[in-house]
Amino acid sequence: MNYRISFPADFKNIPPLRDLVVHAARLQGFSEHQAEQLRSVVDELCNNAIEFGSQPTSEVILELHVNENAVKIACHDQGHGNKLKAEDILSQLNKTPDPNDKRGRGVRVIVKSFVDELSVSDNPHGGITVTAIMKKK
Amino acid sequence: MSTISLTFSELQVDPGKGKTMLAIFNGQLDETNIEGEAQKFYQMLEIEKPKNCVFDFTGLVYLNSKSIGYIADWQGKVAGGGGKLIIFGVQKNIFDILDVVGLTKIIDLVEHVDEAKEAL
Numbered sequence: 552m553n554y555r556i557s558f559p560a561d562f563k564n565i566p567p568l569r570d571l572v573v574h575a576a577r578l579q580g581f582s583e584h585q586a587e588q589l590r591s592v593v594d595e596l597c598n599n600a601i602e603f604g605s606q607p608t609s610e611v612i613l614e615l616h617v618n619e620n621a622v623k624i625a626c627h628d629q630g631h632g633n634k635l636k637a638e639d640i641l642s643q644l645n646k647t648p649d650p651n652d653k654r655g656r657g658v659r660v661i662v663k664s665f666v667d668e669l670s671v672s673d674n675p676h677g678g679i680t681v682t683a684i685m686k687k688k
Numbered sequence: 689m690s691t692i693s694l695t696f697s698e699l700q701v702d703p704g705k706g707k708t709m710l711a712i713f714n715g716q717l718d719e720t721n722i723e724g725e726a727q728k729f730y731q732m733l734e735i736e737k738p739k740n741c742v743f744d745f746t747g748l749v750y751l752n753s754k755s756i757g758y759i760a761d762w763q764g765k766v767a768g769g770g771g772k773l774i775i776f777g778v779q780k781n782i783f784d785i786l787d788v789v790g791l792t793k794i795i796d797l798v799e800h801v802d803e804a805k806e807a808l
Contacts, residue, residue: 562719566690569750587781594752598719653757656789661753664788 552578554615560605560628565597568613572624575617581687588665589622589685595657596626596681603635604628604678621667621686630678637671637679644671690716690750694725696732699742699801705808706739706771710801714747717755726758733762739771742804746777756789763795772796774804 552575558564572593576586593613600611605628614625644663648655658681663669668684692715699710709732717725732738741762751759766773774796778786786792796807 563689566716566718566720584780584784588784590750590781591752591785594718594750598752598754601719653761654754656756657753660789661785 552615552617554613556613556615557610558613560601560607560609560611562598562601565594565601568597569594572615572617572622575615576622579617579619579622579687581622585685585688589624592662592665592683592685593624593626595662596624596683599658599681600626600628602632604630604632606631619687621684623682623684625680625682627674627680628678629676630674635679637673640671640679640681644669689720690718692717692721692725693747694728696728696736698736698738699805701740701805701808705805707736708740708742708805708808709736709738710742710744712744712747716750717748718750718752719754722752722755722758729758729762733765738766739769740808741766741771741773742801742808743773743775744777744801745775745779745782748782749779751782751785753789756785756791759795760791763791772808774798774807776801776804 569590572589573586576589609629609631612627616623644659648659666683666685670682672680674680695712697710699708701708763773776798778797798804
């Protein structure tokens, strides 16, 4: 199953996408445990794309590839937010979050712990793409 | 917008344990609602001035990283006043998230409200 969904950069659009990835993973025989982990993964990736890579008029693109072996989630933003490049994001991902900070646990801790592969790349026309792959266990 | 309900009531505990507020969460805590719910919690702390807080997570089916940040902050505020924050009824997926960020090391998680009262 492959999906490519473009949606306005509004957090209200994310809950149905969480449900979609969980449903798709279940259909391919992923455990409930992994399906719920994927709910967090897609949520955190989309939240960051909106908060850090978008303005209210921006679009975010979510690509979802699900088969019986793995789920691949790629989240593309347009770079209208803080203009960070992939190398900036990668260096942030390698820092340990401050336990007293309210933020910084999403992709850096939760997503990194739940997935098998995580990569960040610059988009040709601005923005970044964060790609996460979870293999079926 | 995700649905969330957060209600507060005083939990009857041994008087020696101090005023304890019960917060019942039902639904999903995410980017669409956490800011509003967090303000409700801070207001409750301001008005009720409890020593301890007990969270009922039985009906909480999802929470995101920003919500976890707020829970860590609430825990710090309650502990800073000499009290405890205890959570009961945590579903498996919620436990996984709390555990991976290390919150299970600083917050007591128990199964039932009676155990929460004992742990205060």
